[in-house]
Amino acid sequence: MSDDKQSGVEEEQQNDASVEEEVEQIQPEKNDVNQKYSELQEKYVRLYADFENFKKRYATEREQTIKQVKVDLVISFLPCIDDIELAIDSAKSHKLDSAQMSEGLSMMHKKMISILENSWNIQLLGTEGQEFDPVYHEAIGTAESTEHASNSVLQVYQKGYQLHDRVIRPAKVLVSKKPENEKKQKSSIEDVKE
Numbered sequence: 379m380s381d382d383k384q385s386g387v388e389e390e391q392q393n394d395a396s397v398e399e400e401v402e403q404i405q406p407e408k409n410d411v412n413q414k415y416s417e418l419q420e421k422y423v424r425l426y427a428d429f430e431n432f433k434k435r436y437a438t439e440r441e442q443t444i445k446q447v448k449v450d451l452v453i454s455f456l457p458c459i460d461d462i463e464l465a466i467d468s469a470k471s472h473k474l475d476s477a478q479m480s481e482g483l484s485m486m487h488k489k490m491i492s493i494l495e496n497s498w499n500i501q502l503l504g505t506e507g508q509e510f511d512p513v514y515h516e517a518i519g520t521a522e523s524t525e526h527a528s529n530s531v532l533q534v535y536q537k538g539y540q541l542h543d544r545v546i547r548p549a550k551v552l553v554s555k556k557p558e559n560e561k562k563q564k565s566s567i568e569d570v571k572e
Contacts, residue, residue, distance in 0.1 A: 454497045461486050494539070503538030504549025506531050514538060516548040523554040530554050 465482045468474060474482070494500040503514045510517065510529050521532055531551045538549030 451498075454493050455490070458486060458490050458493065461489065499541065500546070501540045503540055503545070504531065504534040504536075504551055506534060510551065510553045512548075514540070514545060514548055515551045515553075517553045518550050520553045520555045522557040524557060526554040528554060528556045 508531050510531055523532060532554045533552040534549055536550040539546040
């Protein structure tokens with residue numbers, strides 16, 4: 379039995395030696411893995427910090443852009459405000475008649491529309507005679523008409539405005555419809571044909 383014990387001990391020592399050899403062989407690989415992990419963790423931390431900085435910079439730039447657009451809008455309308463103030467002063471001091479006042483208001487209106495169209499690319503919506511489109515028009519009523527096609531704009535009560543492909547405000551319009559007696563005549567003609 380002592381030989382068995384001794385051979386068992388020798389086997390254990392050999393196993394321990396082979397395990398130690400394997401550990402020594404794996405140790406450089408473990409060090410490489412740990413180093414790569416550390417490098418990747420550093421990259422992640424840098425990328426995360428860069429992304430956070432990007433978000434802050436983007437938010438700041440966006441705020442500055444919005445402020446600049448507001449400033450540009452105010453600057454573009456300042457001449458109109460100046461004209462209105464001049465008109466008020468002139469009306470008070472010169473006692474303008476209604477024709478002169480109307481002409482002055484018309485000129486200011488044209489100037490404001492020109493600013494909207496040329497500086498801000500805003501399109502006016504709502505033209506009499508065009509076909510009613512619920513995307514661009516809001517029907518506030520209908521009226522019978524023999525002179526206009528059914529479902530066309532008879533009258534524009536309030537102009538609409540569009541910026542690029544977004545409708546800012548639809549035009550408020552009166553829409554044409556066929557007269558009642560014309561509908562009855564068509565239905566009676568169809569009844570006769572059948």
